[in-house]
Amino acid sequence: MNIILLGPPGAGKGTQASKLEDERGMVQLSTGDMLRAAVAAETPVGLQAKDVMERGDLVSDEIVTGILSDRLDEDDVKEGFILDGYPRTEAQAHALDALLAEKGMQLHHVIELEVDEDALVERITGRFTCANCGEGYHDTFKRPKVEGICDVCGSSNFKRRPDDNAETVRTRMQEYRTKTAPIIPHYEPKGLVRRVDGMADIETVSDAIAAILDKG
Numbered sequence: 001m002n003i004i005l006l007g008p009p010g011a012g013k014g015t016q017a018s019k020l021e022d023e024r025g026m027v028q029l030s031t032g033d034m035l036r037a038a039v040a041a042e043t044p045v046g047l048q049a050k051d052v053m054e055r056g057d058l059v060s061d062e063i064v065t066g067i068l069s070d071r072l073d074e075d076d077v078k079e080g081f082i083l084d085g086y087p088r089t090e091a092q093a094h095a096l097d098a099l100l101a102e103k104g105m106q107l108h109h110v111i112e113l114e115v116d117e118d119a120l121v122e123r124i125t126g127r128f129t130c131a132n133c134g135e136g137y138h139d140t141f142k143r144p145k146v147e148g149i150c151d152v153c154g155s156s157n158f159k160r161r162p163d164d165n166a167e168t169v170r171t172r173m174q175e176y177r178t179k180t181a182p183i184i185p186h187y188e189p190k191g192l193v194r195r196v197d198g199m200a201d202i203e204t205v206s207d208a209i210a211a212i213l214d215k216g
């Protein structure tokens, strides 16, 4: 099964995608993670994307679509994938239609995480991840079971994203409102859009997503 998780910064796309990976063997395709890896490796794409991401603006459609297209050619995605952070513009939604048709793949659900924007700044400014394995945490909502130690790999190194500050978050939300939310009508006529209350706690959100996937 192939799905899109849609929602503003901090809606819980990454959190839920990683649970779906663990619980269902689906593959998380996060264009944000792919771009951050390119920035860290200082590849040509990473060098172009770094400042754009730090400002909270969107990276060009050509760059992200190119990265995603290459990733969709890898074997593991045949087990089913979760698009986390793509598509984000109307041009990307059309590009995705073309990519999936060309690769003989189908979309089964577009799941929108509905959230209250006021809560998102707190979610984002409190977020941190394990620097070793990437497990995601939150200062208030998801602390490691043993303080300072990653639940998954035992590392004591954690990191925060450079774009996770209150000012950049406002720009990222504005980008979502003006460029990404308008792609939802693209999927309505196809009957693919499902809505989930993203303000519920993490387990309740994942139960709601599981109920959608279990229906087929």
Ligand code: AP5
Pocket (backbone or CB within 6 Å): 007, 008, 009, 010, 011, 012, 013, 014, 015, 016, 031, 032, 033, 035, 052, 053, 054, 056, 057, 058, 059, 060, 061, 064, 084, 085, 086, 087, 088, 092, 123, 124, 126, 127, 128, 136, 137, 138, 139, 141, 142, 163, 172, 198, 199, 200, 201, 202, 205
């Ligand atoms: P990206 O990495 O995609 O960031 P984003 O869309 O801003 O979303 P986030 O990762 O911030 O939020 P999330 O929904 O994954 O939330 P999370 O689960 O971590 O993109 C970053 C940048 O890359 C963009 O700004 C752009 O520059 C570029 N980019 C990427 N894709 C692009 C594209 N397609 N086109 C152009 N540019 C692109 O949750 C947040 C926190 O809240 C966590 O700490 C978590 O523990 C906590 N939390 C999660 N769920 C809950 C809950 N239900 N209750 C309480 N706390 C919760």
Ligand code: MG
Pocket (backbone or CB within 6 Å): 013, 014, 015, 030, 032
């Ligand atoms: Mg994310």
